[in-house]
Amino acid sequence: MKQTSKTNEQPLRVLLVDETFERAALLKHALQEAGYRIAAHVSSSADLPGLVAELNPDVIILDTESPDRDTLEHLCVISRDQPRPIVMFTHDDDSEKIRAAIRAGVSAYVVNGLQSERLRPIMDVAMARFSEFQTMRMDLEKAENQLAGRKDVDRAKGILMKQRGWSEDEAYQALRKMAMDKGLKLSELSRQIITMAELLI
């Protein structure tokens, strides 16, 4: 109903609620590049309803796992202030899209009766950045796991050297053969050996 007050030339204003600073920075940058304005970025808000009323953003984007979502749900149902925010899903019947957004961890609430066609590009940017961040985090975890795995292999080698009186190279070759025979990763087998040793010794 207030559509006329906002012409298409005015950039849409986005409120970002995200506790993950790096991810928010990624998204902020991408949204600004795409021509949107960031009304504010808050990590979590003690007074989200007040902030929404004060900033009057067009869209609120936050992590699907954010506890703050219930606060926004309330504004969707009961609000003395008009216009009320609406859950993105109300206007989006594309269930695959919804699923993809949830998987990417993005939830959006639309405030000023924004058309779903205008929301879609914002969602696409947000989902892409959230996914990118997720990949970064997974790569980091993988690297950490690999490091931990290497430590396990060293410990398993040490156990075999001590128990069997093998040299380091002999212990390593034995480990590799055993892992191949059992179809296990070297690190997995090493962890099993460590556990066994803890049980038996």
Next chain:
Amino acid sequence: MKNGMGTMGGAALMAMVPPGVRSAAWVAGSDAPEMKEVRLGFIPLTDCASVVIASVMKFDEKYGIKIILSKEASWAAVRDKLVNGDLDAAHVLYGLVYGVHLGIGGLKKDMSVLMTLNNNGQGITLSNHLKDKGVTTGEALKKLVDGEKRDYTFAETFPTGTHAMWLYYWLAGNGINPLSDVKTITVPPPQMVANMRVGNMDGFCAGEPWNHRAIYDKIGFTATTTQDIWKDHPEKVLGCTAEFVQQNPNTARALIMAVLDASKYLDVIANRSRVAEIIADSSYVNAPFEVIEDRFLGNYEDGLGKKWNDSNYMKFYNDGAVNFPYLSDGMWFLTQHKRWGMLKDDPDYLAVAQKINQVELYKQAAAQVNTPVPKDLMRSSTLMDGVVWDGKDPKKYAASFKVRA
């Protein structure tokens, strides 16, 4: 999974045992669960105990399923994940399931209630700064709200949920219109106490342990328990989509049976301290054991110096009276949604409740675990204002309240 303790050393054993053997007995039967694993969401609250215990104490395995617990950060996430199939079932607010079924505030999807999980055990906490003004009761609160003009803020946990309805009912019962006389906001239960501490609210309604926590942290007191608003009121339910029940009736039945077993275990008061210890863990409620235990055992204090043993403490079984999905319980939430303007028109109260509450499936499950079921699909209760709710004329009941939207 990748680095879990379970894979270590278990690999050799697993290689020797053909995978299908353990479940063969169930596959042979006609009521074998369609799914082996059931993803079940919960919110960190004392009343998540029965679903947690069903998994931790392996009542689920008795019925051929494995509950995979998933701790959720918001009711909105529980709803989205149920609707999208990322969760199969959840420990969820009674009113939320009905709200989603009718599409209040957004997402609309046919929903089901498999059973009620608990009665009682929630509360309304008022801030100690109200106590300093001499407000310890609802009547005194009414006088203050009338006499001293400012914004009064009260929090609940989800707009269509149970706590919103208890809070509204209590405020209205004291002559305060929750929609026009005060401001209401939604705050996730684990954040209630922190929000009250920084002065964001005058009061809140939430499940335990958060009311007791407010006393423990010396920032608030219990103005009323919810069992004093409605003795043995329905609270959380085991909820899922209608689609899940249609496609997996045997899994749903097995789930009810497992949770009924856990509910029986929980209502043996001697087991409760142990359960309090289990759920206090950071994987579940994530609150100190001593904050959970007292009210879990019925030992109440109100933070104003009164201590009592509450016989209407949080119940999970009560000889099956807790768990039966009474149609009148579900309809009550609809009457309140109507009262507070979330539903514009009167729905077909009875038809909606009949569709959502899985009475037949529940009865089958109850029969198999020897849980008694009542004859009547409705029950009669007298609420705090002396008004009787028996489910007989929901439209008239919904219209009967003076304080309303």
